[in-house]
Amino acid sequence: MTFEEIYTLLKGRFGDKILEKNDENIDPYIIISPDAIVQIMRFLKHEKELAFDFLSCISGVDYPDEGIIETVYHIFSYLKGHKLVIKVRLSRDNPIVDSVTGVWRSADWLEREVYDLLGVKFKGHPNLRRILLPEDWEGHPLRKDYQEPAEYHGIPNK
C-alpha cells in the first residue's frame, strides 16, 4: 500500500487521533496523538492489509525550541513490503507515552534506549531501566541542553 492509502485508512478508522501527515519529506510520516498509540500500533500490526510486523527502530528527537520530544517509529512489513513512519509529539518537560512492547517485543530494548538517552518514559514497559549508561547516571545525554558532568565516581571528565 502506498502512504496515501495507509493514511486514508488510518484517518477513517481513528479520525482525530491522527493529527498530521507530511508527505513532502523523503520518508513521509504521520503524526499521531500519544494517547492512542497502542491502539493504532496494534491496528497497524494486525490489520490484514497493513500487517506491519516489524518494528525496526524507535528514535527520540529533542526539539527544545518547540518544547517537544518526538518519538519516531519506523515500521515495516515483511508480508507486504511497505513501510511507514509514525511520530508522536510529547511535551519536553514530562515526556510520557504508552509502551508498545505489547505490540512488538522488539520495542523492549529500543524503548529502554530512548528512555536512557532522552528520558522519555514509556508507561507499561516491563523493565524500564537504563540500558547503555550506568544505572546511577544523571541526565539524558541526547537532549540538546545536556551538560556533561564534571566527573563520574571520581573519574574526571577531562
Next chain:
Amino acid sequence: MSVDYLHTHEILVNMGPQHPSTHGVLRLVVKTDGEWVTETQPYIGYLHRCAEKIGESVEYPQFVPYTDRLDYLGAINNNLCYCLAVERLAGIEVPERATYLRVIGAELNRIASHLISYGTFGMETGAFTPFFYGFRERETILSIFEKWFGARLTYHLCRIGGVMADITPEIAQDIRDFIKTMRAVWDDYNTLLSFNEIFVRRTADVGVIPPEMAIEYGLTGPCLRGSGVKWDLRKNDPYCFYDTFDFDIPVGEGLMGTVGDSWDRYWVRMREIIESTKIIEQALDRMPEGAIRAKVPKILKLPKGEVYVRCENPRGELGFYLVSDGGTKPYRLKIRAPSFCNLSITNAICKDCLLADVIVIVGSIDIVLGEVDR
C-alpha cells in the same frame, strides 16, 4: 522416597564483562541450577561512546570514519549505509563505478566478517583451529584492502558521493584469485567444522528461534534468515544495484535439526560467503569505467528534512535515521544497530538450556559489542 529435605541453591554466575567468549565486553548474569541455566540477563553498555551525540557535533563527512567504529568487523557496510543516507537527503548522484566499488568493498567485508564469525563460533564450541583458518583467509582480504585504500580495520572507504580510491587491474586480479581460493577452502572449512558430528550435536536444536519469534523480536540478517524467513534487504529493498546481481538468499532449512537453531544461523553465514563471492565476481565483470566521486561541495549543507536508510550489514539491518535542520551538522543521528536488536532475544532463548548452550547461542547470534553499545 521423598527428597524434599534436599535443598539445592541456584548459583548466580557473572559471565563477563571479561570472559573469553562474550565477544568483547558483554556481561551475562546467568542463573544456574547446576549445569542448567534457568535465566540469562544481558547487561550492555560497557563500550558506550554515545556515537549519536558525536554525530550531532561533527559535520556530515566527518562522521563517516566514526561509522567504522560501530561494527568494526563490517566497517565498509556501515560507511556505505551512512553515505547512502546523506546522499539520499542531499540528492547526490553517485557515479556508477563508485557504486560498484562500494559493492565490491562491502561484500569483501561481509566475507571477512563471516570468516571471523566462523572462527569465533568454532572457538566457542571448543575448536581452536577454525579460528586460525578463518583469519588466514581474512588476512588475504585485509591485504587487498590495504593495497586498495590503505587501511586494515577502520576502512573509511566510502565517502559522501563516492569512494576513496579506485582499484587497479592488479587488485582486481587479487580479488579474483582470492575468490578462487576462498571457494576451495570453503569445503575444507565445512569438513573441519560444519559437518563435524560433535559440532552438529553441539549446535543443532540449540537456541531454536521460530520464525514468528524472530520477527516479533526484530531479528534481522542471518539470525532472521536462519529462522527460515527469506528476507534480505539487498533483494527486497535494493540499493546499489543489488537487485541486478544474480545471487541466492540462503535461509535456514533445519538441515541438522530444527529450523532456526544455532546450526542454521551458522550455516546461513557460511553460505553467504559463497553468495558474496558471486556478487563480487559479477561486479568486477560489469564495472564500467568512469569517475569514482561525485562533485560534492566542500562544505556540505543538507536540506531540511529527515531520512531513514537501512542496509544489509553482515549482522542484519543497519539503519541510519538522519534529521537535518539545514545546517552542516546532523540535527539528530539515530543508529539502528542490528546486533543491539538481535541481542535483545537472549533472555528469551537462553533459558532451560545448559551452560555451554548459552555460549553457543550468543555466539550464533554473532554480535559485535562496538555496535551494540555504540
Next chain:
Amino acid sequence: MRRPKNKVAEYFVNIYRSLATIAAGMGVTIKVFFQKPVTLQYPDELPVIEEAFRGLHIYEQEKCIACEMCVKACPIDCISLQYEGKGKKARIKSYRIDYTKCLFCNLCVEACPTHCIKMGKEYNLCSYDRAGCVRELAEDIYSERSTVSE
C-alpha cells in the same frame, strides 16, 4: 543429513558418523600441518607495506600555506597548527598531530589544496607515554633556537 527413524540403526549410524566426520576433519588438519605456515616472523620478517597504506603523516612544510583546511576537516581535532602570516609566505611554527586521537581517516589529506600533507608508510606508533604520541611534524626554521644552532 537425516537421522534414521529406527533407534538401533540410529545408534550405529551415530557411531559411524562420529568416526567418519572426525577422520575427515583430521584429514584437513594434517593437510595444513604439512603446508608452509602463512604467518610472518614479525620483527625479523617485516610485512610489505603497500603504497596506498595510511600510516603516520608525512608533512612537507615548504608547500604548506597555513590555510587550516586540514584542521577544519579533521573529525576529532587532532591537528594543531601554529603559524604567522598567510599563504605562501606563512611561517609555520608548529604542526602537531595527536596520534592518541587520530583516526587515520585521510580527510586532512583530501582537504589539503597544496598536497603538503599525506599519509606515509610508517606504522609504528609506540612511545613510553601519551605525550610521545603527539608528534611535531614542522620544523620551526625561524625560531631562535635553530638560528643559534646554525
Next chain:
Amino acid sequence: MRELIEYLLTHVPLLTKVPSIFVYAVFILIGAGVVLGYISVMVIIWVYLERKVAGHIQARYGPMRVGPHGILQTIADAIKLFMKEDIIIPTSHKVLFIIAPFLVFFGAFAPFVVLPYSESLYLSKMNVGVFYLLALTAFEVIGIIMAGWGSNNKWALYGGMRHAAQMICYELPMGISVLTVVVFTGSLTLHGITNAQGWLPWQWFISPLKSPFTFIAGFVFYIAGLAATKRVPFDLPEAESELVAGYHAEYSGMRFAFFFLAEYTAMYLVCAVTSLLFLGGWNGPLPRAQGWLGNLLGLINVLSKTYFLLFVMLWLRWTLPRLRIDQLLSTSLKYLLPISLGALLGAAIQSAIF
C-alpha cells in the same frame, strides 16, 4: 628395582654392613628422583611438541624465539612459572587450595612405578600392576574437586564437579577394556600382558587378527584415556570458552605448574599404557637383542609407540570441538560402556573356545 637392590645387597660388601631398610629407602628415593627427572624432561619435550604441532596445524610456526626453532621455550616458561609469586587467594579454603595440586600430581606420578620400558628395565614388577594403575589414576579426581571447591570460585567449582562426573563415567569403560585384555593374558602385570603379544604388529592386541574384541577395547581405552586426561573433545573441566580456566582458574605460578605437569604426565601415562596393553609394548619389528642393547631397542619401541599415540592426541585436540556435558556422559554410558561390555563378553567367549 628389587632385584637390583638384592643383587647389590649381596654383592657389594659395603652395603651388607648397613641395615637393609636404609638401602631400600635410599634406592626408592633414587628411583623416585629418576622418574621425576624423566617425567620433567618428557613434559618439557611434550609441551614443546604440542605447541609446535598446534602451530603447524593452524598454519603458523609456533614458538620460534627462544633457542633455534624455539626449543628452549618450555624451559623458559617453566622457569617463569617457578619464579612467579605464589598467590593464595584470601577467600579460598587454604588447606584444600594448597594440597590440591600435589594430590593431582601424585595421582599422575605414582603409576610410573609399574611402567616397564623393556623386558628388564622397570621399577617394580607388581603382580596387580594394571589394577594399581587404574586405582591411582582415579586418585587425581579428588585433588581436582579439592581445587575446585577450595578456590572459592564458581567457575572452578563447575570445573571440579564436571571432572568428577567425567572421571566416574570414564573409569568404567577404561577398566572394562583393560579386563578384555586380561581375559586373554590371565595376568594383571604389565609384563605378562606385554609378553602375551608377539613381535609383529598382527600379534598385538590392537590387531583384529588376534582378536576383534581387543581391537575394539583398544579404541575404547584410548578414548576413555582422552577423557581421563581432560583432552579435547573431553576438556570440559577447563573448557576455556565456557569456564574460563575451570578448576585451575585461581592458581598461578608453581601451583599451576603442578596442574600442568600432572596433565601432561597423565597424557604420557595413558599413551604409554595403551602402547603396553594394545600395541605390544617393547615388542616391535626391530631386531631382537639381549642385554643392554635389548633394553635400548625395547625403550625405542615403547617410546615410538607412545609418541605416535601422543601425536594422535594432539592432532585430535587441534581438530575437534568440545562435547557438552550431557553428550559427554552419554558418550560414555550409552556408547563406550555397552561397547566395552560387549567386547569383554566376546573376548571371554573367544578365549573359552579357542
